[in-house]
Structures are given as C-alpha cells and as structure tokens.
Amino acid sequence: MAMNFLLVAAAASLCLAVAMWIALVMARWLRHGSSVRRRQRRTAAGLALAEYCADGDVETLGGKLARLPAQDVIAVAGRALPSLSRTDRTAVGAALARCGISRAILARFARSDQNRRILYCELLGTIGGDDAAGILKIGLKDRAANVRIAAAIALVELGRAPPLAELLAMLGPTARGSSRLVYLFETLAPRCEAQIIGLITAGDTEPRLRISALQALELCSPAAHRALLLRLGREPCPAVAAWVARALGRERGAEAGPALASMLSHAAPSVRREAAAAIGSGGFVTVRPSLVRLTSDPDPVVAAAAARSLWLLRRRPAHHPEAAAAAGAGAAA
Secondary structure, eight states: OHHHHHHHHHHHHHHHHHHHHHHHHHHHHHHHHHHHHHHHHHHHHHHHHHHHHHHHHHHHHHHHTTTHHHHHHHHHHHHHHGSSOOOHHHHHHHHHTTTHHHHHHHHTTSSSSSHHHHHHHHHHHHOOOHHHHHHHHHTTTOOHHHHHHHHHHHHHTTTTTOHHHHHHHHHHHHHHTTTTTTHHHHHHHHHHHHHHHHHOTTTSOOOOHHHHHHHHHHOOOOOHHHHHHHHGGOOOHHHHHHHHHHHHHOOOOOHHHHHHHHHHTSHHHHHHHHHHHHHHTTTTGHHHHHHHHTTTSSSSHHHHHHHHHHHHHHHSSSSHHHHHHHHHHHHOO
C-alpha cells in the first residue's frame, strides 16, 4: 500500500514537472511571438515615416499609421521626430493627431513611468491641438520635475503656455534648478525677451534660474546677452557673478576688460578667481595693473590665478582686439 502511494506521488510529481515545463515553453513561445509581431509593427511604422520623407504624402502616412496600435506608433514617432525638419515634424504631428494619438496618450499618461511621460510631452508638443494642450497642462502638475519641464517646453512650442511668472511658479523649485530650463528660455526668447531680461536683472530671482536665462540669451540673442554682461559687472550674487566673469572672458570687445577689472574686487573669492582667469585667457592687456594687485590676494587660489593670467598676458599680449585698440590709441596720441 505504501509502495503504491509512493508510486502515485512520484507520477504526480513527474506530471506536474512536465506540465510546468510545457507551460514555461509555451509562455516563452508566446512572448517570442509577441516580440516578433511588435517588431514587425514598429518596422511598418518606421517604413511609413521613411516613405513620407521620400514622397511627402501625409495622407497616406496617416492611413498607414492609423492601422497600427497606438503604442507602436508612439514608440517609433518618439525616436524619429527629433531627426525631422520643422516642416516635416509639423506634418507628421498632424497625421498623428488624426490617428487619435493624443487620446491614446491621455489613457496611458498617469500609469506610465517618468521617461515615458516625458516622451508623451515631447510628442504632444508636435501633435498640437486642444487635446494635446489639455494633457500638457496636466503634465505641468506632474510629481516629477523633469516631466513638468517637458510639459512646459511643449506648451511654449505650441504657444499655449501660461505667462512666464506663472509658468515658473508651477514648475516648482526643483525644476527651476534644472539645466533644461536653458531650452525653455531659448524657446520663449523670441516672444518674451524683455521678461527674460527682467528675470535676469531681478536680484531676488534664484541664481540657477538667472544663469539658465543668461545661457539661453547667449544662444539666441547675442547682442542682448552682451549688453547684460556689461550691466552685471558689479553683480553681488557670487554664483551669477562667477558665471558672468567666465562669459566676459569669451567676449572680444574692449568693454569687457573694465567690467572684469571691476570684478577683481568682488567680496567672493570664487568671483575674483574667475575674473582673474578670464582676463588672462581673454587677453585683456589694458587691465593688467589691476591684475598685478591681485597677486597679493589673501586667497591663495585667487593669487595663483592672477599670476597665471599675468604670465599669459606677457606671452601673447597682441592677440586680442582690445590690445590692438589700445595700441592704435597710443599711436594716435
């Protein structure tokens, strides 16, 4: 009797093991089949986009994309759109809108991970329309700072963002410290340059925010950026002043030299150090006397920066336009 029971138990265990093995094989086969079908659908979406780039037929593109699952279209479009021209991105965005991609994104947005929510915001910025703007306004309240920034950038691109002060308040302090704000300000600059300049010159604005705005102006409005640097020569905030000193060192106008010389007496050693280094790397020979005094600075790093800049100025004093201007003025006298 006991032997029969053992035989039955062994047979049952064997059957269970075989069943589990078959189940695992079937699950793997199903996953493989699903993966193959997903790759085929995404290849089809990619080919549809490539054919549009060749023939410009947006109607045919929309029809092909409408026959594919939304998640596959989103995955392919998210990778392809950044490489397209602005005109093509607009056309593809219109095709995606006709496919109902905005509604598909809305259904998935809340339960998706952070990276996918950022991708959704970037796609919505291309798709446009009331549905996209509504989802992006939800994104402005997202728990993740990077998603809020992505939503803000997309709304600016669509021309549907709230006023600048309100937008920055909605982003929150963590997002306002992100370097991605440079792109946000760069996108805003054509319409809000005066507001951005006011933000930079306001002493109570967070330093990181002011620096991001300055970087954006350097990229998209060099004349306004140069004028601001000269105005900020006596900036009291050490972080902003140090950034201004480095930027002045890249300037090639004679006006930058006196501005840097005034920063050599800044209360913060970090600013004096950056100003001294900028004078040497930029070749501002006319402010050499101010630099000589800094070699006895109580901060040894500042003194070392001043000494190195003096050495650089002796080696190549005539390479900077300021030196040529000074030489010309001396000859005329």
